[in-house]
Amino acid sequence: MKTLYYPEDDILELxxxxxxxxxxxxxxxxxxxxxxxxxSIVQMVILDAVAAGLIPFHSEQSKLAA
Known part of the structure; x- marks a missing residue:
């Protein structure tokens, strides 16, 4: 499984x-x-993933900003 997160668009791709x-x-x-x-499921794409509260996701980018 590969997880990609695009913070500029708040899109999570599994x-x-x-x-x-x-x-x-x-x-x-x-x-x-x-x-x-x-x-079988190939992929899931979640738009506005963090904004919608669907995942408590923290990227390295957000950790550096803190």
């Missing part, structure tokens, strides 16, 4: 595998889930 994406769904206005042909 990548579970590198299978080709065949279907995407929105779980809410800010959570999108991508699936492979076998039904």
């Amino acid at each position: 990548v579970f595998n590198d299978k080709p994406i065949t279907r995407e769904t929105s779980q809410d206005w800010n959570v999108n889930v991508s699936y492979a042909a076998d039904g």
Whole structure:
């Protein structure tokens, strides 16, 4: 699993595998889930992740600013 966070846009991307994406769904206005042909989750993208309080995420950048 790979986790990417883009602090300038407050986007969290969770990548579970590198299978080709065949279907995407929105779980809410800010959570999108991508699936492979076998039904497994390939990735999740969470918009406004920290602002919405969905994760208590602290990047190295925010630690340096404190």
